[in-house]
Amino acid sequence: MGSGPLRGVRVVEIASLAPAPFGCMILSDLGASVTIVDRVGEQSRPLAPADPLRRGRRSVGLNLKDPGAVSALLRLVELSDVLVEGFRPGVAERLGFGPDVCMRRNPRLVFARMTGWGQDGPLAQSAGHDIDYIAIAGALHPIGRAGERPVPPLNLIGDFGGGGMLLALGVLAALVERASSGRGQVVDAAMVDGAALLTTFVHGLRAAGMWRDERGANLLDGGAPFYDTYQTADGRYVAVGALEPRFYAELIQHLGLGGQTLPAQFDTSGWPVLRARFAEVFKQRTQAEWAALFEGSDACVAPVLSLGEAPGHAHNAARGAFSDVGGVVQPAPAPRFGRTACAAPTPPAPAGADTDAVLTEIGLSQLEIAALRERGAAG
Numbered sequence: 001m002g003s004g005p006l007r008g009v010r011v012v013e014i015a016s017l018a019p020a021p022f023g024c025m026i027l028s029d030l031g032a033s034v035t036i037v038d039r040v041g042e043q044s045r046p047l048a049p050a051d052p053l054r055r056g057r058r059s060v061g062l063n064l065k066d067p068g069a070v071s072a073l074l075r076l077v078e079l080s081d082v083l084v085e086g087f088r089p090g091v092a093e094r095l096g097f098g099p100d101v102c103m104r105r106n107p108r109l110v111f112a113r114m115t116g117w118g119q120d121g122p123l124a125q126s127a128g129h130d131i132d133y134i135a136i137a138g139a140l141h142p143i144g145r146a147g148e149r150p151v152p153p154l155n156l157i158g159d160f161g162g163g164g165m166l167l168a169l170g171v172l173a174a175l176v177e178r179a180s181s182g183r184g185q186v187v188d189a190a191m192v193d194g195a196a197l198l199t200t201f202v203h204g205l206r207a208a209g210m211w212r213d214e215r216g217a218n219l220l221d222g223g224a225p226f227y228d229t230y231q232t233a234d235g236r237y238v239a240v241g242a243l244e245p246r247f248y249a250e251l252i253q254h255l256g257l258g259g260q261t262l263p264a265q266f267d268t269s270g271w272p273v274l275r276a277r278f279a280e281v282f283k284q285r286t287q288a289e290w291a292a293l294f295e296g297s298d299a300c301v302a303p304v305l306s307l308g309e310a311p312g313h314a315h316n317a318a319r320g321a322f323s324d325v326g327g328v329v330q331p332a333p334a335p336r337f338g339r340t341a342c343a344a345p346t347p348p349a350p351a352g353a354d355t356d357a358v359l360t361e362i363g364l365s366q367l368e369i370a371a372l373r374e375r376g377a378a379g
């Protein structure tokens with residue numbers, strides 16, 4: 001067993017892509033013992049064995065199309081607190097380990113389902129990806145420059161923020177409820193729901209008349225010149241987030257514009273003038289020079305760092321925000337805990353590396369394991 005606030009929680013993760021592995025990575029980082037059920041016979045994806053989303057877990061190889069492998073999975077479920085699967089609705093049931101079957105074997109089980117569209121609704125059986133889920137959730141439309149098409153925000157909103165993170169939260173909530181009821185339940189985590197949930201604040205602004213549906217015309221979408229990015233003399237960028245008037249005043253002073261006549265901060269008709277002036281001034285120094293000038297100020301200006309540069313930033317280094325796991329630099333577990341600190345993650349296990357150990361733990365004999373291996377049900 002590891003350390004962390006989830007020490008003692010046992011999770012079975014049916015191997016899938018992106019959102020569910022991220023949610024299970026969070027659970028593992030926080031101390032849960034997570035076992036991935038990898039598909040026998042499939043080639044490892046190019047990211048494995050270095051894939052950070054697989055860190056900190058054991059792996060058992062099972063062919064879940066084989067009844068013997070499903071039987072082994074159900075024995076593992078009996079000893080677990082959580083099962084996480086990311087199939088389309090109904091697939092787990094057809095394979096023989098749907099929630100009804102699993103929860104008859106273990107009534108305390110939290111059965112967590114990660115999908116794009118959810119377990120019901122007209123799109124439930126349709127294919128899709130992050131960009132599709134955030135599109136109908138209203139989360140994609142506001143992202144982009146004025147007069148231009150929406151810009152995909154990587155797959156951070158659907159897969160990870162509205163997917164895996166929501167899945168982990170749902171599992172934790174179900175475990176808390178189980179402590180009083182003694183019963184497990186199904187968690188239906190859908191990326192379209194999570195992406196919509198992430199837009200709650202913007203819906204509030206819109207209802208208050210503080211948000212227009214036009215792209216790039218609002219405070220937080222690049223419409224405001226004091227909440228945007230600017231190119232520096234060396235072709236790099238800085239991010240400016242001086243929303244509050246006192247922070248904006250400090251920005252103006254650091255830019256050397258304090259004695260000039262400028263449009264009022266929230267006079268939208270003057271925003272083009274402010275933007276042009278800011279762009280002109282930021283082009284006069286390098287990114288490093290601006291970072292040094294603004295360091296320690298409340299002007300809310302930061303250098304825009306690449307993924308490779310972020311771990312080396314002084315603040316990230318001081319916080320230990322990134323760590324080296326098996327030779328791959330990656331984000332460290334978060335959040336931090338004062339009494340039940342999380343251990344450093346271990347490198348990802350190769351697919352099926354722990355098959356014999358896991359099957360032995362659930363009570364299979366060496367002869368039974370060998371029989372499963374011989375017919376390709378385990379590996």
